[in-house]
Structure formats: structure tokens, C-alpha cells
Amino acid sequence: MLLLAGPALGAWALLAQPDVAVGAAAPERTVSSAVETSAGPSGFAELFVSAYLEAGEGTEASLAAFLPDAESVVLSADPGSQVVEQVAAVRVRAVSDGYWAVTVAARIRPIKAAAATEPAAQGQGHVGAASRVAVLRYFRVPVRSGPAGALTAVSLPAEVGAPAVGKAPALIYGQGVDPSQADAGVRTLGGFFASYLAGEGELDRYMTPGSTLTSIVPAPYASAKLGRIAEYGTKAPGAAFPEGAEIADGTRRRLLVNVTAADHAGVERPLTYAVALKARDGRWEVEAVEAAPLLAVSAGSGATKEGSN
Numbered sequence: 001m002l003l004l005a006g007p008a009l010g011a012w013a014l015l016a017q018p019d020v021a022v023g024a025a026a027p028e029r030t031v032s033s034a035v036e037t038s039a040g041p042s043g044f045a046e047l048f049v050s051a052y053l054e055a056g057e058g059t060e061a062s063l064a065a066f067l068p069d070a071e072s073v074v075l076s077a078d079p080g081s082q083v084v085e086q087v088a089a090v091r092v093r094a095v096s097d098g099y100w101a102v103t104v105a106a107r108i109r110p111i112k113a114a115a116a117t118e119p120a121a122q123g124q125g126h127v128g129a130a131s132r133v134a135v136l137r138y139f140r141v142p143v144r145s146g147p148a149g150a151l152t153a154v155s156l157p158a159e160v161g162a163p164a165v166g167k168a169p170a171l172i173y174g175q176g177v178d179p180s181q182a183d184a185g186v187r188t189l190g191g192f193f194a195s196y197l198a199g200e201g202e203l204d205r206y207m208t209p210g211s212t213l214t215s216i217v218p219a220p221y222a223s224a225k226l227g228r229i230a231e232y233g234t235k236a237p238g239a240a241f242p243e244g245a246e247i248a249d250g251t252r253r254r255l256l257v258n259v260t261a262a263d264h265a266g267v268e269r270p271l272t273y274a275v276a277l278k279a280r281d282g283r284w285e286v287e288a289v290e291a292a293p294l295l296a297v298s299a300g301s302g303a304t305k306e307g308s309n
Contacts, residue, residue, distance in 0.1 A: 183238030
């Protein structure tokens with residue numbers, strides 16, 4: 001009986017299966033929404049603060065894209081009475097799931113000087129000009145994520161004080177010293193930065209094979225010279241690798257390099273790079289321009305072990 005009923009049961013099971021093709025893409029939409037929501041509050045708050053600061057009487061509707069009840073907002077300032085030259089989110093704090101407090105820094109330049117500082121007949125034109133200098137101010141915006149990840153501002157921005165500036169973290173390099181041409185690694189660095197920043201010569205000759213790093217094009221500087229250099233694991237750069245000493249292939253060095261670059265107008269700009277060198281065929285090559293300098297951390301932490309490899 002089971003053998004005879006098998007084909008019929010199989011056909012019934014096939015016909016009874018639910019149609020799953022329509023929902024096949026649902027997991028991808030969920031992941032995409034989560035990514036957008038986590039990345040969106042900062043940019044949303046920046047746009048809102050910029051629109052809010054430049055809006056004025058009669059242009060309150062321009063805030064509707066950010067604030068649902070924008071029609072209840074009343075502004076008395078003239079539209080465009082101040083210009084937002086720059087905005088940047090400097091702090092994002094999660095209040096609860098899908099709800100953030102975003103602090104935005106805004107560089108604002110007044111278009112019209114305050115009445116008390118307007119140039120008077122006594123020739124005080126410089127006073128009015130000073131009042132129109134851009135200033136940096138900070139605003140906190142509450143941002144909520146709604147259905148499908150849509151972002152809205154819960155209220156108008158609140159002006160706040162500047163966030164506290166943290167202490168500079170300690171680095172794990174040795175003492176910085178002036179570059180010495182007796183150090184073959186220094187000579188490699190000098191040629192590397194002259195090529196990387198100023199377009200002098202081929203960059204590949206200073207890099208390990210297979211590197212994907214390329215020079216900055218067009219070259220932003222006319223010249224680049226090395227400043228003080230500090231090395232991880234030694235008190236002075238080059239101390240462990242004197243001139244003429246045999247260097248085993250694969251030996252690595254990690255350095256903090258100060259560079260002074262001069263643009264085509266002769267204006268100098270100090271720059272700092274974390275660089276990894278690697279020995280090959282008796283010479284030093286740039287293995288990587290690292291993303292960030294090495295921090296000094298407590299013994300036994302994962303970061304310390306990683307930095308010592």
C-alpha cells in the first residue's frame with residue numbers, strides 16, 4: 001500500500017509547498033537597511049544643522065525634510081543672514097536602540113554685522129568686518145530611526161559647548177632624532193617621500209615588490225625633506241643597524257617619520273607618517289605606509305603583541 005501510495009503522496013507534497021521565491025531577497029534588504037541606519041545619523045544631522053542655520057522667516061518649510069512638524073517652527077531671522085561654511089559631526093552618542101544624540105560642529109559666518117558693531121561715521125569700518133569673521137559653534141541634534149530606517153530629527157537643534165578635548169595618547173616609538181644619511185633606511189625614506197609627495201623619480205624603486213601604493217597625482221608639493229624620526233623598539237633610529245652591517249632579509253623596522261613638504265609657492269607644511277621598512281637583498285624598502293602610529297598600551301594586551309610582530 002505504501003509503495004502504491006508513494007507517487008500520490010509525493011505529488012501532494014510538491015503542490016503543498018509554499019511559494020518562497022517572492023521573499024528570497026528579504027535578508028539582503030534587512031542587512032542593507034541596518035547598514036544605512038548605522039551610517040546615517042551623522043550625515044543627516046550635518047544636513048539638518050546646515051539647513052537650520054541658513055533658514056529664516058518664510059523659509060521654515062526647508063526644514064520639513066528633517067523635522068516632521070516643521071510647519072510649527074517660526075523663525076524671525078532673515079533667510080541667509082548667515083552662511084554655513086563647514087559642518088562636521090564630531091560626536092555620536094547612542095541614547096537607545098535606533099536613537100542618537102549627534103553633536104555637529106558648524107563654522108558660521110554672519111553676512112550682516114550686529115547693530116552694535118556696524119561701521120560708524122567715525123571710520124570704524126574694521127569693527128564691522130571683525131564681526132563677520134566665521135566662528136565655530138556646536139549643535140546637538142536628536143536623531144531617530146523610524147520604519148524602514150527612515151531618519152527624522154526629534155526636535156530643533158540645541159546649541160551646546162565645545163566637546164572636551166582628550167589627552168594625547170602616548171606612542172610606543174623611541175626618542176625622535178634628526179635623520180642620518182649613515183642609516184640606509186633613512187636614505188630609502190628620503191627618496192620615497194620625494195617621489196610620493198613631489199613626484200621625483202619612480203616610487204617602485206623604494207617599495208617592496210607587489211605593493212599597490214602609488215604617488216599622489218598631481219604632486220601636491222615641489223619638494224619633501226625628512227625631519228625627526230623615531231623608531232619602535234630602539235632609542236635611536238639606525239642604532240641597531242649601523243652602516244655596513246649585514247641585514248637579514250625579512251628584517252622589519254617601524255618608524256614615525258616627520259616630513260616637511262614645500263608646495264609650488266614655497267609654503268611649507270609639516271606632515272607625519274607611520275612607515276614600515278623591510279630588508280631585501282641587503283637594502284631597506286618601504287613595506288607599508290601604515291594607517292596610524294603605534295600606541296603605547298599596557299603589557300599583555302592584544303595591541304602590544306600585534307605591534308611587536
